[in-house]
Amino acid sequence: MCSLFFFLLTLGCSPSKPEILDIDATEVQAIQVGLGMNTGILPDRLESEDSEDEEVIQKIIEWFNSSDYQGESQKADEQPMTSMGIGNTLRIFLGNGEIVCVYPGRESLIVSSEGNSDKFKIYDEPLMRWLTSGWEEDIGQSTPTS
16 A cells, blocks of 8 residues: 555656647658757658658657756756757658757756757657768768858
């Protein structure tokens, strides 16, 4: 009986997952990875209308939606690492015009929405690995036109 009470108490204490962390895959128009390092190589944008791209988008959104929510990010030093030239940023373009950004934090991923100052921490090992290097297998690359 005591363990049931403890379980119910801890269940009520866990933070509820914000709406931004539950994306309907049908609302995704495109995704793109912004490279943190200035490599001169730009990843192509994956579009939901393309059947091959749609499979990759589906996989990424499944990882994103099943990630462990770790609460709001309160630290001022967890600004997008791409501004410091480190780490890649995943941009998820939604049908309503919103852009959800996912970038590496210290031990988790940070999620924000452009135009909104709220930042949330999530953890998903496959998504973290994909954002670090796995994206190269799924997204073509093209050199900049200049």
